[in-house]
Amino acid sequence: MKSVVDPNSIQFRLTVGMILASTLGISGFTGWINLRMRQILVESHKDNALMIADRLEQDAGLYEESMIVKEAVYMAIDYREQPDIAIWVESADGTLLAESNTLSMGSWQVNGFAKKLMTEVANRPGLEVFELQNRHLVTCSSQLKIDDQVIGQLYVVDDITEDHESLNRITRTLALSSLLAICVGAIATSLYIRRSLHPIRKMSRLAGDISANNLADTRLEFDKAPTEVQELAQTCNMMISRLSAAWDQQRRFVSDVSHELRTPLTLVHGYLQSTLRRSSNLTDPQKEGLEIAASEANRTIRLLQDLLDLARADGGHMRFNIEREPLQEVVKEVLETCNYVSGRIQPELTPVTALADRSRLKQVLINLIDNALKYSPDDRPIIVKLKPVGNYAYIEIKDKGRGIPLSDLTKIFDPFFRVDEDRSRATGGTGLGLSIVKTLVEGMNGTLKVQSKLGEGSVFTVALPIEKAKAQRL
Numbered sequence: 001m002k003s004v005v006d007p008n009s010i011q012f013r014l015t016v017g018m019i020l021a022s023t024l025g026i027s028g029f030t031g032w033i034n035l036r037m038r039q040i041l042v043e044s045h046k047d048n049a050l051m052i053a054d055r056l057e058q059d060a061g062l063y064e065e066s067m068i069v070k071e072a073v074y075m076a077i078d079y080r081e082q083p084d085i086a087i088w089v090e091s092a093d094g095t096l097l098a099e100s101n102t103l104s105m106g107s108w109q110v111n112g113f114a115k116k117l118m119t120e121v122a123n124r125p126g127l128e129v130f131e132l133q134n135r136h137l138v139t140c141s142s143q144l145k146i147d148d149q150v151i152g153q154l155y156v157v158d159d160i161t162e163d164h165e166s167l168n169r170i171t172r173t174l175a176l177s178s179l180l181a182i183c184v185g186a187i188a189t190s191l192y193i194r195r196s197l198h199p200i201r202k203m204s205r206l207a208g209d210i211s212a213n214n215l216a217d218t219r220l221e222f223d224k225a226p227t228e229v230q231e232l233a234q235t236c237n238m239m240i241s242r243l244s245a246a247w248d249q250q251r252r253f254v255s256d257v258s259h260e261l262r263t264p265l266t267l268v269h270g271y272l273q274s275t276l277r278r279s280s281n282l283t284d285p286q287k288e289g290l291e292i293a294a295s296e297a298n299r300t301i302r303l304l305q306d307l308l309d310l311a312r313a314d315g316g317h318m319r320f321n322i323e324r325e326p327l328q329e330v331v332k333e334v335l336e337t338c339n340y341v342s343g344r345i346q347p348e349l350t351p352v353t354a355l356a357d358r359s360r361l362k363q364v365l366i367n368l369i370d371n372a373l374k375y376s377p378d379d380r381p382i383i384v385k386l387k388p389v390g391n392y393a394y395i396e397i398k399d400k401g402r403g404i405p406l407s408d409l410t411k412i413f414d415p416f417f418r419v420d421e422d423r424s425r426a427t428g429g430t431g432l433g434l435s436i437v438k439t440l441v442e443g444m445n446g447t448l449k450v451q452s453k454l455g456e457g458s459v460f461t462v463a464l465p466i467e468k469a470k471a472q473r474l
């Protein structure tokens with residue numbers, strides 16, 4: 001089975017590309033939002049601290065008209081203080097003039113926080129954001145003037161830790177939702193790409209099924225597929241048409257050449273035979289020469305006839321006269337002829353009627369029995385079995401010869417293929433016999449199978465359908 005994830009596939013590359021792009025997009029957007037939120041938070045607190053410093057100065061100016069300066073400053077601080085905001089005023093020599101109640105509250109006193117804060121802030125003039133004891137603070141330091149007189153240094157410190165933590169929580173939620181969105185997006189993208197590539201897979205399957213036999217009738221149709229796939233299918237169809245035309249041309253050429261050569265060769269063969277029969281004054285070497293010429297002419301005529309049969313069958317020009325035939329009778333007729341020559345055939349026939357072309361079936365059986373006789377020793381029997389199996393009639397031709405190597409089993413049906421051992425043999429056929437047998441059997445809607453074991457023998461099985469409607473492939 002193919003591995004589920006193929007790093008070389010378009011599906012994998014597109015999916016990874018889309019996931020990377022969406023990860024970058026989503027995380028970039030989330031990061032930007034987070035940054036902006038932090039900036040807005042800090043800016044708003046800075047504005048607030050500045051505003052408190054400004055207003056406090058105005059308030060203290062107003063109160064000073066009816067009370068002493070120190071009290072006026074305290075009143076102004078009291079008015080402006082909030083739980084998260086600490087305010088104090090120091091004189092030029094560092095003495096604390098006034099402070100808000102918040103500085104003495106529990107949360108500002110933990111670990112001497114208020115003291116450390118005062119020392120730290122003294123070194124940070126103006127508006128600043130900093131961290132102290134894990135607390136985030138915005139500080140604003142400015143001179144406090146009442147009636148143009150400098151009273152001291154005013155410090156406003158805003159504790160933004162809580163807002164900061166809320167922001168962190170929002171950031172975490174955003175990151176989690178982004179991750180979820182990326183995962184859902186990845187699954188959806190993968191499914192979408194898979195769906196989009198479906199026509200290409202279908203096309204590859206269809207192209208894989210094309211063979212010389214169905215070349216002429218095969219067309220790749222993809223009406224609803226994407227434009228690129230339709231274009232590819234069109235190009236493939238044009239290529240198939242060209243291949244089919246070339247294939248037809250080659251078949252016609254073989255058929256024409258075989259036909260043209262067979263007629264004169266038959267004449268030559270006839271002339272050689274009659275010369276051999278009639279001439280009584282030939283010397284032995286002359287006679288031997290003429291016999292060799294006649295036998296070679298005969299072999300070539302058979303080869304041409306085989307080629308002609310193959311070309312006709314491949315081109316669909318061979319007509320089959322398929323009828324319901326009692327196969328035991330057909331097989332018996334063939335065996336009578338063959339046994340007359342060899343006497344080695346043992347029939348095991350169960351009567352069965354099947355759909356077949358009588359004369360083509362005889363041609364098939366003669367070829368297979370001839371091979372069994374040729375490729376097994378003279379003292380071994382050939383078993384010919386006829387039996388019904390399901391919706392088929394099986395005819396088995398079993399020999400106890402040398403068998404066929406496993407690597408050649410699929411090739412023996414190819415035209416001109418002969419097992420190595422037989423290529424060098426002067427006797428034997430042309431290597432076309434089994435191609436013709438297969439073509440004829442398939443022309444009768446049957447199948448041909450072979451089983452073989454080296455040194456033990458071979459079984460060729462012809463399966464012919466018993467009834468038209470019920471016929472299924474072997």
Ligand code: ADP
Nearest residue numbers: 371372375412418419422429430431432433434
């Ligand atoms: P040929 O004319 O050479 O017999 P075929 O097409 O009939 O050609 O067979 C192809 C090859 O398959 C043969 O050359 C032979 O090597 C092998 N073959 C066919 N039938 C048998 C068999 N019964 N036993 C062993 N080998 C066989």
